[in-house]
Amino acid sequence: MKVAFISYEYPPDTAYGGIATYVYQAARVLQQRGHQVEVFACSRYRTRTETENEILVHRINETDPTNFVKRIGQLFAERHSLVKFDVVEGTDYNADAREAVHLVPEIPLVVKLHTPAFLAAKINKEKPSLLDEVRKYIDMGVLRSKGINRNWKYNFKEDIEYIHALKADEIVAPSQAIADELIKAWKLNRNKISLVPYPYVPSRELLEIPVENQTNVVTFIGRLENRKGILDLAQAIPIVLKQHPEVSFRFIGRKRPSPNPNLDMQQYIESMLQPYINSLEFIGFVPLDKIPSYLGTTDLCVFPSLWENFPFVCLEAMAAARGIVGSSSGGMVEQLNHGKCGRLVPPHNPNQIAKAVVELLRNPSLRMELGQAARKRVLNEYNIERIGLLQENSYARAIKKRETMGSRFYN
Numbered sequence: 316m317k318v319a320f321i322s323y324e325y326p327p328d329t330a331y332g333g334i335a336t337y338v339y340q341a342a343r344v345l346q347q348r349g350h351q352v353e354v355f356a357c358s359r360y361r362t363r364t365e366t367e368n369e370i371l372v373h374r375i376n377e378t379d380p381t382n383f384v385k386r387i388g389q390l391f392a393e394r395h396s397l398v399k400f401d402v403v404e405g406t407d408y409n410a411d412a413r414e415a416v417h418l419v420p421e422i423p424l425v426v427k428l429h430t431p432a433f434l435a436a437k438i439n440k441e442k443p444s445l446l447d448e449v450r451k452y453i454d455m456g457v458l459r460s461k462g463i464n465r466n467w468k469y470n471f472k473e474d475i476e477y478i479h480a481l482k483a484d485e486i487v488a489p490s491q492a493i494a495d496e497l498i499k500a501w502k503l504n505r506n507k508i509s510l511v512p513y514p515y516v517p518s519r520e521l522l523e524i525p526v527e528n529q530t531n532v533v534t535f536i537g538r539l540e541n542r543k544g545i546l547d548l549a550q551a552i553p554i555v556l557k558q559h560p561e562v563s564f565r566f567i568g569r570k571r572p573s574p575n576p577n578l579d580m581q582q583y584i585e586s587m588l589q590p591y592i593n594s595l596e597f598i599g600f601v602p603l604d605k606i607p608s609y610l611g612t613t614d615l616c617v618f619p620s621l622w623e624n625f626p627f628v629c630l631e632a633m634a635a636a637r638g639i640v641g642s643s644s645g646g647m648v649e650q651l652n653h654g655k656c657g658r659l660v661p662p663h664n665p666n667q668i669a670k671a672v673v674e675l676l677r678n679p680s681l682r683m684e685l686g687q688a689a690r691k692r693v694l695n696e697y698n699i700e701r702i703g704l705l706q707e708n709s710y711a712r713a714i715k716k717r718e719t720m721g722s723r724f725y726n
């Protein structure tokens with residue numbers, strides 16, 4: 316098949332989060348399975364088409380997401396006239412492929428459910444005027460066009476992400492958690508959503524980390540923001556240290572704003588935990604290829620997010636065979652096989668976080684057993700063969716449906 320991905324996010328230029336990582340991994344998987352894959356993405360500093368890791372990537376220099384949608388749609392249409400793509404996949408977030416399918420209405424469309432803007436905003440509990448903290452590059456004009464107004468009265472029927480999803484021939488969810496959320500919020504037909512987890516190809520460095528480990532280090536990886544449950548973790552730290560004063564807590568990720576407008580989140584946590592400051596280590600942002608070195612010196616990872624779709628940080632920790640304390644709200648439940656590969660804790664519950672961390676600190680053999688199970692699950696469930704086949708079948712369904720229905724109609 317000839318497959319096109321349209322995504323504002325794509326590494327390294329716009330590697331903002333999970334969408335970028337997913338598109339990178341999915342493109343590689345399909346290319347390795349013999350398909351022709353091209354990516355249409357954004358950049359903050361270059362407009363260029365070149366082969367990157369054997370994938371042809373088309374980038375446009377743009378800072379405004381709305382302008383990106385228009386420009387990348389035009390570029391896609393021009394390229395499609397030459398290549399004749401069989402299918403295009405776009406994101407739910409920002410409906411990046413909406414102009415492309417408007418210009419090429421006959422193209423089969425797959426929309427992948429990551430985390431739409433309204434849901435990200437809801438999790439962060441931000442009003443629209445502060446939604447740049449959800450995605451710093453989304454402006455208020457775009458958010459209003461998505462059905463989000465100043466009084467935070469969400470009307471899904473006016474949301475461009477919802478409208479775009481309805482034009483899809485195949486709506487795909489990486490986790491049952493995100494499918495359930497949008498079935499409820501967008502009144503989607505459950506039968507029209509397919510479940511295809513993100514593919515994940517762990518690095519050799521992650522898989523070579525020994526299961527047996529004793530470092531007394533607990534690591535958090537992710538943006539330092541409320542959505543990731545970092546404030547709940549901060550409240551759990553004194554409880555853990557009271558029982559295990561030898562433990563240190565490591566934070567890896569970019570600093571974001573805190574509840575105090577005068578402090579970033581690192582400063583805010585340091586002020587909260589001043590008596591325990593010597594037990595804290597803030598690393599900042601770490602490139603993906605450096606993550607194995609930190610996981611190799613970690614006993615267990617804590618990801619207490621308020622909600623997550625299908626986080627790659629959890630898959631990385633699983634591949635590294637670390638003990639994991641994850642959130643019971645969202646896709647980590649599925650990743651950790653409902654607690655068989657790690658411990659699950661509800662959001663907003665520092666006591667439960669502390670209890671799970673202490674349990675795994677006190678029981679190294681249990682921690683290593685769970686880590687081994689987690690590594691095995693990554694290799695068995697999210698490998699190229701299994702996910703690649705699911706993805707191919709999804710595209711085939713989209714192609715068949717569009718052939719049956721014919722070209723989309725636009726007023």
